[in-house]
Amino acid sequence: MTDMLSDNVTETHADLFSKFDPLIQMRENLLASGVEDPFGLVMERVLSPTVAMCNGRETILLGTYNYMGMTFDPDVIEAGKQALDDFGSGTTGSRVLNGTYAGHKAVEEALCDFYGMDHAMVFSTGYQANLGIISTIAGKGDYIVLDIDSHASIWDGCKMGDAEVVPFKHNDIEAMEKRLRRIPEGAGKLVVLEGVYSMLGDIAPLKEMIAVAKKYGAMVLVDEAHSMGFIGPNGRGVAEDQDCLADVDFVIGTFSKSVGTVGGFCVSNHPKFEIMRLVCRPYVFTASLPPSVVATACTSIRKLMNAGEKRAHLWENSRTLHKGLRDAGFELGTDEPQSAIISVIMPDLERGAAMWEALLHEGLYVNLARPPATPANMTLLRCSLCAEHSAEQVEQIIGMFTRAGTTVGII
Template structure:
């Protein structure tokens, strides 16, 4: 049997998508003009689906830092840190992140995906149980699988359901890890952290928060949801990525446990993956310092998020959650209408993400926008105007409430 025959259904689905217009999962940015502008299909397009929350990817100081590291350290490390040793830049970035996060220890990874693979599989093992929010990112699920731990899912953002499942669990001598996200990547909603902390006090598990979409975004210091909620002491471990607010590539895990550094020798994704390139590490160092020194970026992002959220609500669009967030998801009734609306928006001059089952909660079809601190008021008003025009043209008649 042909090993790839199982992909026939995917091929047919992709063909149907392309038959409705452009390739919504294969759009090419021919040239980047700024954090919020690109040339796509020969047209200047507003970027509203890049997760470039701080708009830092074209920052002159970050670019200069990367160029300097490229010249001094070369193009790559050619191996893992366990095998080849660490560069001074790797240790410097870990120290910068630990300082920013106000944690004693930090380990950096080559990607955010590997950060979740490594942290889940390093913290939990076959004798342990991971309690996981049902809407968690795929990288978290994959890390749980790699760990070999027992996996128990609880209803999304439902601390009472977690409490019930913990109360029913049998004591088997293993550890218990509960995993939440600061901002959930598809719908843009936040975990009710205080509710989960109350459950933690009752049951005594260890708590990890994935701050991938909330790092740099939430809290008085920009450390994420736990910072915003004033509950950092109740969170045992944090994990996140460089590919959002930091504008680079990589990931991190951090904590205060005295054995935390030993995770380096227990995480296969860390041990057996080439370490991050010097240029990427150097740009991340410059970016994290900039985030610490420029809180106005967070304030601008919050204002921009509220502007887009309010504008979409005024259009009557059905949104993913009831509070403003840098992730603004528009719910659509079905796959064909979602694809049609995505194509119409792109032709009109705005790029957003298309999100379809099975990668979405409850099999929803979404058009997902991510707001940047670099967006101007004019950008956001134009995005709102184009969504309204596309709906009025009939591409998304069922998208608006009523």
């Protein structure tokens, strides 16, 4: 009887990897064309926020999200070294057990000071920040209204929380209001938006959208991962820049962009926010960040409070690169530079990969972004500028794009 049962199970067993077959085939086709794997690049040595050794050659980095160039800041590095000496390499525990050290409280205090808010909660990654906050505050019977182009971590947070998910067309205020109007009166409502959308580098009309959300009694969460440190008079993001930060209930951010290390956070003025430390599963059941990481993050955040000159230079870089690429004949994701992200639209994946490789041979690294992660099934070469890029490097980059684009036949 046991043998018969085993045979039957073997015969009907499905390959759990079969759902990935189209992606496997696409990758095999791409590599068979002779293109280097654009998703497997190894950096042998990183020399600065803007230069690394890749495949044995010096390469300008234009795809790292290191917006403010804090990864090699001497004060930041020294803080990390000191924390290693004083506290060791890790906490080996959750924040609610043995995983809260002095550095964890210090970085949360720095975040409160940076944003001028009452509460801050630090997660081990930015992904976990969205996963934890969204899934905890919006559950069964509640409604989440969100932009269709929201980041994967936002969608995953919605799925984990089991709320009713109501997407609307990207940056469409009228479409958002229509969705809110249909939600039953008295139901819990959360509107989730992003300051800067990472694929095209475009910003949201937050001021108008938040006003609509409040009109219908919804709470608002804004993910400022790609704007924190750079956009706004004090680097607090698009909500600050549009003068509506006071109307945001929760701001989500990450340490892996402008802050220059790893981790995620949520800041809020909600009077009951501290209970999240006991009910938010991705916070309670995850080991806390190592002492060296929170020390570097804390030092970086405090320095970003007085980084007006760096922000101004980054805006200058963004405007120069956007104009240079557009004048060269490339199609870009935005008509004007809106952030530190400039996306160059490729005709298809094959030519996008060829262009990526041609740029690498020129000595330039960018991100190749492909469907389904991209909006409207676009293939993009995504450039993320850094405040440490010199004006000369930006001009070099424009020349590299022009030469590679001509060689591949994009322009």
